[in-house]
Amino acid sequence: MTTQAMTAGRAPMPGMKVYNLKLGMWIFLLSEVMFFTGLIGSYIILRFAHPEQFAAPGQVLNINLTAFNTFLLICSSVTMVKAYAAIQQGDQQGLKNWLLATIVIGASFVGVQVYEYIALAGEGFVPIADAYHAVGRHMPHDGPAIGGQLYGSTFYTMTGFHGTHVSIGVLCLCFTYWRAAKGAYTADNLGGVEIMGLYWHFVDLVWIILFTIVYLV
Amino acid sequence: MSTIEQEMVHAAEGGHHDHHELPFIRKYIFSTDHKMIAKQFMFVSLFFLVIGGLLATMMRWQLGYPGEPMPGGMLLPDAMMAPTPNGAIMLPEFYNSLVTMHGTIMIFFAIMPLLVGLFGNLLIPLQIGAEDMAFPRLNMISFWLAVPAGILMLSSFAVEGGAAGAGWTSYAPLSVSGEWTGVYLGQQLWLASLTILGFSSLVGAVNYITTVINMRAPGMTWFRMPLATWALFVTAILILLAIPILAGALIMLLFDQTIGTGFFRPEVGGEPLLWQHLFWFFGHPEVYILILPAMGIVSEVISNRARKPIFGYHSMVLAIIGIGFLGWIVWGHHMFMSGMNPLLGTSFMISTMAIAVPSAIKTFNWLATIWKGDLHLDSPMLYALAFVSMFIIGGLSGIFMASTPVDIYIHDTYFIVAHIHYVLFGGSLFAIFAGITFWFPKMFGRMMNETLNKVHFGLTIVLYNLVFWPMHNLGLQGMMRRIYDFTQYEYLAPLQPMNQFISISVFLLVAAQSVYAFNFFWSIFRGEKASNNPWDSNTLEWTVPSPPPHGNFPEMPVVYRGPYEYSSPESDTDFYPQTKPPPSKPPVQELIPEPVTPTPEGF
Numbered sequence: 001m002t003t004q005a006m007t008a009g010r011a012p013m014p015g016m017k018v019y020n021l022k023l024g025m026w027i028f029l030l031s032e033v034m035f036f037t038g039l040i041g042s043y044i045i046l047r048f049a050h051p052e053q054f055a056a057p058g059q060v061l062n063i064n065l066t067a068f069n070t071f072l073l074i075c076s077s078v079t080m081v082k083a084y085a086a087i088q089q090g091d092q093q094g095l096k097n098w099l100l101a102t103i104v105i106g107a108s109f110v111g112v113q114v115y116e117y118i119a120l121a122g123e124g125f126v127p128i129a130d131a132y133h134a135v136g137r138h139m140p141h142d143g144p145a146i147g148g149q150l151y152g153s154t155f156y157t158m159t160g161f162h163g164t165h166v167s168i169g170v171l172c173l174c175f176t177y178w179r180a181a182k183g184a185y186t187a188d189n190l191g192g193v194e195i196m197g198l199y200w201h202f203v204d205l206v207w208i209i210l211f212t213i214v215y216l217v
Numbered sequence: 218m219s220t221i222e223q224e225m226v227h228a229a230e231g232g233h234h235d236h237h238e239l240p241f242i243r244k245y246i247f248s249t250d251h252k253m254i255a256k257q258f259m260f261v262s263l264f265f266l267v268i269g270g271l272l273a274t275m276m277r278w279q280l281g282y283p284g285e286p287m288p289g290g291m292l293l294p295d296a297m298m299a300p301t302p303n304g305a306i307m308l309p310e311f312y313n314s315l316v317t318m319h320g321t322i323m324i325f326f327a328i329m330p331l332l333v334g335l336f337g338n339l340l341i342p343l344q345i346g347a348e349d350m351a352f353p354r355l356n357m358i359s360f361w362l363a364v365p366a367g368i369l370m371l372s373s374f375a376v377e378g379g380a381a382g383a384g385w386t387s388y389a390p391l392s393v394s395g396e397w398t399g400v401y402l403g404q405q406l407w408l409a410s411l412t413i414l415g416f417s418s419l420v421g422a423v424n425y426i427t428t429v430i431n432m433r434a435p436g437m438t439w440f441r442m443p444l445a446t447w448a449l450f451v452t453a454i455l456i457l458l459a460i461p462i463l464a465g466a467l468i469m470l471l472f473d474q475t476i477g478t479g480f481f482r483p484e485v486g487g488e489p490l491l492w493q494h495l496f497w498f499f500g501h502p503e504v505y506i507l508i509l510p511a512m513g514i515v516s517e518v519i520s521n522r523a524r525k526p527i528f529g530y531h532s533m534v535l536a537i538i539g540i541g542f543l544g545w546i547v548w549g550h551h552m553f554m555s556g557m558n559p560l561l562g563t564s565f566m567i568s569t570m571a572i573a574v575p576s577a578i579k580t581f582n583w584l585a586t587i588w589k590g591d592l593h594l595d596s597p598m599l600y601a602l603a604f605v606s607m608f609i610i611g612g613l614s615g616i617f618m619a620s621t622p623v624d625i626y627i628h629d630t631y632f633i634v635a636h637i638h639y640v641l642f643g644g645s646l647f648a649i650f651a652g653i654t655f656w657f658p659k660m661f662g663r664m665m666n667e668t669l670n671k672v673h674f675g676l677t678i679v680l681y682n683l684v685f686w687p688m689h690n691l692g693l694q695g696m697m698r699r700i701y702d703f704t705q706y707e708y709l710a711p712l713q714p715m716n717q718f719i720s721i722s723v724f725l726l727v728a729a730q731s732v733y734a735f736n737f738f739w740s741i742f743r744g745e746k747a748s749n750n751p752w753d754s755n756t757l758e759w760t761v762p763s764p765p766p767h768g769n770f771p772e773m774p775v776v777y778r779g780p781y782e783y784s785s786p787e788s789d790t791d792f793y794p795q796t797k798p799p800p801s802k803p804p805v806q807e808l809i810p811e812p813v814t815p816t817p818e819g820f
Contacts, residue, residue: 018431019431020351020352020427020431020432023351023427023430023431024351024352024423024424024427027422027423027426027427027457028419028423030457030458031419031422031423031457031458031460031461032461034457034458034459034461034462035461035462035464035465037462038461038462038464038465038466038495039465042465042466042469042480042491042495045488045491045494046480046486046487046488046491049486049488050486053486127472127476127477127478128476128477128478129477129478129479129482129485130477130485131477148485148486149478149479149485149486150479150480150485150486150487152478153472153478153479153480153487154480156478157468157469157472157478157480
C-alpha cells in the first residue's frame with residue numbers, strides 16, 4: 001500500500017500510522033457511539049421508570065420479521081468485507097459486484113423496516129403519545145391497549161435513527177459504487193472502500209444492540 | 218464521505234502547490250483555506266457577540282428601570298413591547314426571550330465559535346506545521362453549517378410567539394409546550410438551529426483531532442506542541458463526545474413538540490429530569506469547551522510577554538487533560554436542587570471540587586511564569602492578566618456553588634449569574650481579546666493600535682467589575698435570576714438602586730466595546746504593517762509571512778525543541794524558535810528525508 005496516495009500526498013510524519021481518512025472515520029464513529037449511547041441510555045431510564053408502559057417481547061413487535069431483517073444486515077456486512085477483500089487483490093469487477101450486493105441487501109433492510117412500520121402503525125402502535133392504541137398482534141382492534149405511549153416514542157426514535165443511518169449508508173455505498181465503476185479504487189488506493197466498510201460495520205453493530213434491547217428484552 | 222474522498226484526491230494531485238489565483242467566491246466565500254475559514258468564523262461570531270450584547274442591554278434596561286418605557290422601544294414590534302403614550306414598555310414574554318437568546322447566542326454563536334472556530338482553525342495547522350487541516354473541504358462545510366444555524370436562530374425573533382423563552386438550558390416541561398411559555402415555532406427553531414450547529418461543531422472536531430494526531434511536522438512531538446494547540450485538541454475531544462448527547466436530547470425534545478412523542482412530558486409518563494441529565498451531561502463538558510482554549514491562548518501570551526518559559530509545561534498539559542476528564546463526572550452539580558439522592562449529591566460535590574486542583578495548578582503556573590519575568594505590559598498581556606485574575610474570582614465562586622449546602626441557598630440567584638460571567642466574560646472573552654490582539658498581525662499583516670487597546674482594556678476591566686461584582690451581593694440577598702420584575706417582591710425592592718447602578722455600568726461597558734470594534738476595523742486597513750514575528754515568538758506560525766500564504770509553509774518545517782524557550786542561554790536572542798537548528802546538529806536539509814522517530818521527550 002503506498003502511503004503517498006493515502007496520506008494526502010505527505011511524507012510519513014510523527015503519528016502518521018493510519019491515513020487521515022481512516023483516522024477521521026474512527027473519530028467520527030466515536031461520536032456516533034455517544035449519540036446512540038444517549039438514545040439507548042434514555043430508553044433504559046424510561047423503561048426502568050415506567051415498566052408498565054412496555055410490552056413483553058413479541059406481543060406487539062414482530063420478532064420473526066425483524067430477526068430476518070437482522071440476518072439481512074449481517075449478510076450485508078459480509079458482502080462489504082468481500083468487496084474490500086476484492087479490491088485488496090486489485091479485483092475491480094469483484095469490488096463492483098460485492099458493492100452492488102451490499103447496496104441491494106442494505107436497501108432491502110430499509111424496505112423491510114418501512115413495511116414493519118406501516119404494519120405496526122396499522123395496529124395502533126404509533127409514536128404520537130396521544131394516538132397510541134397498540135392492541136398487540138392478531139388481536140381485535142377494539143381490544144385493550146398494551147404498553148403505553150413511551151413504548152411507541154422510544155421504539156420509533158431508536159429504530160428510526162438507525163434506519164436513517166442505514167439509508168445514508170446506502171447512499172454512500174451508491175457513491176462508492178459510482179466511483180468504483182469509474183475505476184477510482186486500486187489495491188494501493190482503497191481508503192474510500194475501507195472507511196465505507198468501517199461505517200457499515202458500525203451501523204450493523206448498533207443494530208445488533210438495538211435489536212436485542214428493543215425487541216428481545 | 219464524498220467530500221473527504223474528493224479532498225484526498227485533490228490533495229494527492231498536488232492540492233495547493235499550483236499557485237493559480239482562486240476566483241473570488243472560492244477565495245473569500247467557499248474557501249477551504251483554514252485561515253480564511255478562521256476569519257469567516259471570527260466575523261460571524263463577532264457579529265453575534267454584538268447581537269448578544271444588545272440583548273443584554275435591553276434586559277438590563279428592564280431590570281434597572283422596571284416597567285419604564287425603553288428608549289427606542291417604539292421601533293420594536295408590538296409582540297415585544299407594549300406601546301404606551303410615553304413610549305414602549307417591555308413585555309414579560311419578550312424578556313423571557315431575551316434571557317434565553319442572550320445565553321444561547323453568547324455561548325453557542327459567539328464565544329464557542331470564536332474560541333474553537335476562529336482559534337482552532339487559525340492556530341492548529343500553523344502551530345503544528347501543517348499546510349492545512351486534514352479535511353479542508355469538511356472544514357468549509359463546518360462553517361457553512363454554522364451560518365444557516367445562526368440565521369434560523371435569529372429568524373425566530375420574527376415568528377409568531379417570538380423567540381425561545383425557556384432559558385438557554387431549555388428545561389422540560391417548560392420547553393415542551395407553548396402552553397407554558399407562549400412560544401411555539403420559536404422553540405422549535407431554537408432546537409433545529411442548535412442541532413445544525415451541533416453538526417457543524419462535530420465536523421470541526423473530527424477535523425481538529427485528525428489534524429493534530431496526523432499532520433504534525435517532523436520533530437513536533439506531543440510534548441513540543443504549544444499549549445494553545447493542546448487545549449484546542451482536548452476541547453475537540455470534548456466536543457466530539459458531548460455534542461452527540463446534546464443532539465440526541467434536542468431531537469427528542471423536538472419530537473415531543475412536533476410529532477407528540479412523550480420523552481419529557483410527565484402527563485404521558487415521560488421524565489423531565491431526563492432532559493436535565495442529558496443536557497448537563499453535555500453542558501458541563503461544554504463549560505470546559507468554553508474555557509480550555511482560553512487557557513491555552515493565555516498560556517501562549519503570558520509566556521511570550523513575560524519572556525520566560527511557561528512554568529511547568531508538562532503539568533499544564535496534564536491539567537488540561539485532567540480538566541477535560543473531570544468535566545464528564547460533575548454534571549450533577551447543576552441539579553442539586555432538582556431532587557437528588559444526597560449521597561449522589563455529595564459525590565458530585567467532591568468530583569466538582571476536585572476540578573479546583575488542575576485549575577489551581579494552571580493558575581499558579583501562570584503566576585510563576587510571570588514571577589521575575591521581563592514583563593511586556595502591552596495589550597495582549599494586559600488582557601491575559603485580566604483573564605487570570607477574573608478566572609480566579611470566577612473559579613472561587615464556583616467552589617461556593619459546588620458545595621451543596623451553600624448551593625441550596627444561592628441556587629438560581631444572581632450569584633450564579635455573577636459566577637458564569639466571571640468565567641465566560643472575565644475569563645473566555647478577555648482571552649479572546651488577548652488572542653485576537655496577539656494573532657491580529659498574523660491574520661491581517663498589520664498591528665492593532667496599542668493606545669486604543671489600552672483605553673479599551675482600562676474601560677472594560679473597570680466597568681466589567683462594576684457590572685458583575687455587585688451581582689454576587691444581589692444573589693446573596695435572594696434576587697433570583699431570569700426574573701422580569703423583581704420589585705414585585707417587597708424584600709427585593711430595596712435592591713432597585715443597585716440594579717440601576719449595574720444597568721448604567723452595562724450601558725457604559727457596551728459602549729466601551731466600540732473602541733475595540735473601531736480599532737479592529739481601522740487596523741485591518743490602516744494599522745501599522747507587521748513583521749513576520751512582531752512578538753519575538755518561538756512557535757511555528759511566526760516563521761511564515763503575515764498573513765501566511767495558501768499552504769502556509771514554503772517547505773516542511775522541522776522542529777527541534779519545545780515552544781517556550783524564552784531567554785534561553787543557548788540562544789543569542791531572548792527567544793529560540795522551534796525551527797532553529799541547534800548549533801551542534803546537522804543542517805535542516807539532511808534531516809528532512811529521514812523518517813522521524815519521536816524523541817524520548819514524547820510519549
